[in-house]
Each structure stands twice: as C-alpha cells, then as structure tokens.
Amino acid sequence: EINAAGGINGRPLELVVDDYNCNAEDSITAYRKLTDVDGIKIILGTSCSGAMLGAAPLAEEEGVILFSGLATNPDIAEAGDYIFRTSLNDILVGIDTGNTLWADGVRQLATITESTDYAEGVRRTTVEQFEKRGGEVVAAEQYASDVTDFRSQLTKLVAAQPDAIHISAQGEFAGGTVIKQLREIGYDGPLYSEIVPAGTTALEIAGDAATGLKAVFVDLDPANAKGQEVLGNFRARYDYVTLPWYLGSAYDDVYIAAECLKQTGDDQDADGFRDCMYAITWSGAIGTDYSFDEKGEVVGLSNVVVEILPVAERTEENYGYRVLGPAPTE
Known part of the structure; x- marks a missing residue:
C-alpha cells in the first residue's frame, strides 16, 4: 500500500526479513x-x-x-x-485479569502456563494482582512448548479444587488443546486466559470446550473504520484471520x-x-x-474482557467471542 502510494518521499519501502524462531x-x-x-x-x-x-x-x-x-x-x-x-505491557493484562478474577468471585485459583517469557509474564502479573486483592493460588503447572498431552498436569490442577483455572499460552495449538483436555478430564469450572487461547486456531481446536472462557486483551473497536478495513482486506487475501x-x-x-x-x-x-x-x-x-x-x-490503549461464544454462534465477524466491557478496576 505504501509503495503503491509513492513510497517514502518517492522511494520504495523494502522489507529485509529474517527468522528468529521465537527465541x-x-x-x-x-x-x-x-x-x-x-x-x-x-x-x-x-x-x-x-x-x-x-x-x-x-x-x-x-x-x-x-x-x-x-x-x-x-x-x-x-x-x-x-x-x-x-x-500493551503484560503488567496491564495481569492487573486487569487479577481484578476480573476477583470481581467474578474467584478466591482460589490454579494456573497452567507455557514456559516462555510471554506466557510466564502474563501469569506472574496476573497472580500478583490476584494475591494483592486477597486471592490464593492453590496449584500451578508449567509445560514446554513441544508438549501436546497435558492431562497429568491438568489432573493435578483439578485435584486442588480451585474456583477457576487460568491458562497462559504462547501458541494457539497448546492453548486450544489445554482447554479441550481440561473438559475431557471432567473439569467444568470457569476458565480464564490471555489472548492466545481465544485465537481463531485455538478455538477451532477447543470447539465447544472453550464456551464461556473469559479472556482479557486489547480488541479492535468495531467502530474504527481503519481497523475493520484492514481486517477485511486481510481476510479477502488470505481467507483467514486470527488474533485480529x-x-x-x-x-x-x-x-x-x-x-x-x-x-x-x-x-x-x-x-x-x-x-x-x-x-x-x-x-x-x-x-x-x-x-x-x-x-x-x-x-492511549486499554484492555477489555471477552467471553467465548458457543460454536454455533461463532462467526468470522465476531471471531468467536463477545465483548463484555472494560476490565474492572480496584
């Protein structure tokens, strides 16, 4: 788009790309x-x-x-x-998630977290705010990015009888699989997460198991014409959008x-x-x-709380969730 409009002061913009493999x-x-x-x-x-x-x-x-x-x-x-x-800094995500948990009546929390800087940062800041409000973490598990079966760790979390479980994932495959396996082992309590387990790919993997999950993240405003234009153009070109x-x-x-x-x-x-x-x-x-x-x-940007919809209600337009509103404050 930039080059089609004349580039930078008449000079084309060139991208030089290298792969850092997320480490x-x-x-x-x-x-x-x-x-x-x-x-x-x-x-x-x-x-x-x-x-x-x-x-x-x-x-x-x-x-x-x-x-x-x-x-x-x-x-x-x-x-x-x-x-x-x-x-947005994960400190803001953590504060908003901790406040959301507390406002929802959660007092005892279990967490499962991918062993990456991103996921651990979300968990750390969420727990800090949750404990500041008076909550208690009763169980915590971590997993490596190449793990695909989480059942043994999830069984330990469920055995602690938490009021809710918080998921922090780096990859959508893991995020969706954790949700699916939690429901498969019989956990039917509340689930909370950051943005990754609420992504399109994660929701495809989790299916109806993700229904009702609450996530805290920044979201594009439906009234922002530029944002909707960008998403529309991207979907038209690639026939897929995740983490909009x-x-x-x-x-x-x-x-x-x-x-x-x-x-x-x-x-x-x-x-x-x-x-x-x-x-x-x-x-x-x-x-x-x-x-x-x-x-x-x-x-000048802020988070919202979203809730994952049943599969039958998920569309390309709503990305599988509905926005509940701004995250609660102290």
Missing part, C-alpha cells in the same frame, strides 16, 4: 545478520517477548531501533531508549515507521527515528490518538 538465541543471530550484513538500523519486531529481550540489549548498545507490535513482557519496558512497542488486534498492531507499526522515515528521510538515522517516535501521536487500525511514553510504551 532469544536465534533472535541474536538474526539481529547480527540484519545489522552487520544488511546494514539495517530500523527493525520491526520481534513478535515474541523472549526474542525481544534477547536482541534488545544489542540494539540499545548499538543505537538500532526495535519496534514491536506483539511483544508484551513487562521487562521490555526497561530495555532502553531505542525500544518501542504498540503492544495484533494483526492491526503490526499493520500500524509499518505505517508509523513509514511516517518517521518520511520525517528523517534517512533509514540510517536511528536517532532521528527515535525522536520521531517519542513525539508522534497516531490514529490507525488499533486506536486513535495513541502515543509512546518515555520508555517507549504505548499510551
């Missing part, structure tokens, strides 16, 4: 290739929090921009002056980057790009009039 070690390898071989000074990414935390110290030391639409781990906020994100807010977030990041490149006129001027980011106020697919604070954290 810190490969992220460093990809970063070194992009910066040392390709001479890149402005990087859109990473998507995974662990990868972001792996590359961020190098980017900060060398004055290279990292700008993520998806990484949410709380530690990224302290990564430095060249690190930005449109994704993050799709919009990545989309906005490209346009914000284009605007700052237009202002600096130089893709090697990371300092000028950084200064543009601190000064910019943006309206796009994920919201209107949002900006970045002194830590590169997005300001």
Whole structure:
C-alpha cells in the first residue's frame, strides 16, 4: 500500500526479513545478520517477548531501533531508549485479569502456563494482582512448548479444587488443546486466559470446550473504520484471520515507521527515528490518538474482557467471542 502510494518521499519501502524462531538465541543471530550484513538500523519486531529481550540489549548498545507490535513482557519496558512497542505491557493484562478474577468471585485459583517469557509474564502479573486483592493460588503447572498431552498436569490442577483455572499460552495449538483436555478430564469450572487461547486456531481446536472462557486483551473497536478495513482486506487475501488486534498492531507499526522515515528521510538515522517516535501521536487500525511514553510504551490503549461464544454462534465477524466491557478496576 505504501509503495503503491509513492513510497517514502518517492522511494520504495523494502522489507529485509529474517527468522528468529521465537527465541532469544536465534533472535541474536538474526539481529547480527540484519545489522552487520544488511546494514539495517530500523527493525520491526520481534513478535515474541523472549526474542525481544534477547536482541534488545544489542540494539540499545548499538543505537538500532526495535519496534514491536506483539511483544508484551513487562521487562521490555526497561530495555532502553531505542525500544518501542504498540503492544500493551503484560503488567496491564495481569492487573486487569487479577481484578476480573476477583470481581467474578474467584478466591482460589490454579494456573497452567507455557514456559516462555510471554506466557510466564502474563501469569506472574496476573497472580500478583490476584494475591494483592486477597486471592490464593492453590496449584500451578508449567509445560514446554513441544508438549501436546497435558492431562497429568491438568489432573493435578483439578485435584486442588480451585474456583477457576487460568491458562497462559504462547501458541494457539497448546492453548486450544489445554482447554479441550481440561473438559475431557471432567473439569467444568470457569476458565480464564490471555489472548492466545481465544485465537481463531485455538478455538477451532477447543470447539465447544472453550464456551464461556473469559479472556482479557486489547480488541479492535468495531467502530474504527481503519481497523475493520484492514481486517477485511486481510481476510479477502488470505481467507483467514486470527488474533485480529495484533494483526492491526503490526499493520500500524509499518505505517508509523513509514511516517518517521518520511520525517528523517534517512533509514540510517536511528536517532532521528527515535525522536520521531517519542513525539508522534497516531490514529490507525488499533486506536486513535495513541502515543509512546518515555520508555517507549504505548499510551492511549486499554484492555477489555471477552467471553467465548458457543460454536454455533461463532462467526468470522465476531471471531468467536463477545465483548463484555472494560476490565474492572480496584
């Protein structure tokens, strides 16, 4: 779209892509290739929090921009002056989830969490807020990303007789499978999660087992014409949409980057790009009039609580859930 409209001051925008495999070690390898071989000074990414935390110290030391639409781990906020994100800090997700649990009458909680920086960050901040409100965690399990059978761990959680179970997953396959297997072993209590187990792929795997699950995340406003246009165009091209807010977030990041490149006129001027980011106020697919604070954290966006619908009521238009409203406060 940008190039079709004339590019950046008449010059086409080119993406140089490398794969970091969602982990810190490969992220460093990809970063070194992009910066040392390709001479890149402005990087859109990473998507995974662990990868972001792996590359961020190098980017900060060398004055290279990292700008993520998806990484949410709380530690990224302290990564430095060249690190930005449109994704909301997991601290906010945790506070909102902890408050939601408490408001719903949950007093004893069990958790199951994928062993990644993202998923563990969500769990940690959720538990901190839940315990602050007076709640108790009665059981907690973790799993590696290559696990596909969670029944033994889930049986331990159910045996603790919690009021509810919280799921924090990195991948949609695992998130959906955890939900499905929980119902298969006979657990019929409330389920809560972050955005991943509420994604399209996760819901396809979980089926009706996910009905009633509550999740806390940022969501695209149906009244935001740009957001709906982006989703419509994406679906028309790929015939599939999952995690729509993050799709919009990545989309906005490209346009914000284009605007700052237009202002600096130089893709090697990371300092000028950084200064543009601190000064910019943006309206796009994920919201209107949002900006970045002194830590590169997005300001002006907030979470909602959603509830997963029965399979018969899930459509492309509603993504399988209904929005209950803003997350409760203390």
